[in-house]
Amino acid sequence: MAPDPIIFFALFGVVAFMIGLSKGGLGGTLGALAVPLLSLIMPTAQANGLALPTQMLADVFAVWFHWKKWDGKLALLLLPGAIAGVTIGTFFIVNVSPSVLKRGLGVIVLLFVLYKLFEKQILGKMKYKPQAWHGLLTGVVAGFSSALAQIGGPPVTIYLLMQDITPRVFIATSALFFFILNWIKVPYYIYAHILSWQNILQIIWLLPVVPVGVWVGKWLADKLNKETFEYVIIALLALTAILLIVRG
Numbered sequence: 001m002a003p004d005p006i007i008f009f010a011l012f013g014v015v016a017f018m019i020g021l022s023k024g025g026l027g028g029t030l031g032a033l034a035v036p037l038l039s040l041i042m043p044t045a046q047a048n049g050l051a052l053p054t055q056m057l058a059d060v061f062a063v064w065f066h067w068k069k070w071d072g073k074l075a076l077l078l079l080p081g082a083i084a085g086v087t088i089g090t091f092f093i094v095n096v097s098p099s100v101l102k103r104g105l106g107v108i109v110l111l112f113v114l115y116k117l118f119e120k121q122i123l124g125k126m127k128y129k130p131q132a133w134h135g136l137l138t139g140v141v142a143g144f145s146s147a148l149a150q151i152g153g154p155p156v157t158i159y160l161l162m163q164d165i166t167p168r169v170f171i172a173t174s175a176l177f178f179f180i181l182n183w184i185k186v187p188y189y190i191y192a193h194i195l196s197w198q199n200i201l202q203i204i205w206l207l208p209v210v211p212v213g214v215w216v217g218k219w220l221a222d223k224l225n226k227e228t229f230e231y232v233i234i235a236l237l238a239l240t241a242i243l244l245i246v247r248g
Helices: 005-026 034-039 044-065 072-095 098-117 119-125 132-149 153-161 167-191 197-206 209-220 226-247
Strands: none
Touching: 005 034, 005 044, 005 197, 005 209, 034 044, 034 098, 034 226, 044 072, 044 098, 044 132, 044 167, 044 197, 044 209, 072 098, 072 132, 072 153, 072 167, 098 119, 098 132, 098 153, 098 226, 132 153, 132 167, 153 167
């Protein structure tokens, strides 16, 4: 059953604005709400097809803000595994029923919430010794979760924070990786009939909301208490995940 057009466009406008805010400096936790929120009113596969071009537009701004500040080698180390992860994730989207997919998305979002709640403890207790396969494994997990729910941030965050790089290089490398990863997903989503011109034409007139969100995000970045703001988003994520599991 198709969602009510007014509800759909209102919710997508909010989602596009939130994606812009997250790329503007308010953090990836806000952007993680996109697919879960859309999945409340439509199949998860369709939600992914609408969220991807929105993320890709926002990625342009993220890469532009941090142009050539990244560590290209670290980003490239993640890509082979990311391709494998996207392949597995797309297979799940195509072959799993919409109901199971929604519940699976709810579980992934809850895991994301738990990670964000205990992020400092997790990172603080990790004793890291660099290994060549770490980038490959990180890429697989990030590619899978990104293909399934556009939530590939936590594994990449953990991996990059364990490297000897500055905060600016960390942010820029993450931006570059997800810019490339989202383009990798395009042929997979087209093949799986998740992404089409019809999707893009359906939302194209709302896409200008993304740069507005980016601008507002940059303006708010230094004015909001980010820790309090993030806890509010985590609470919304947890509520959304529970709704997806219960109503799946």
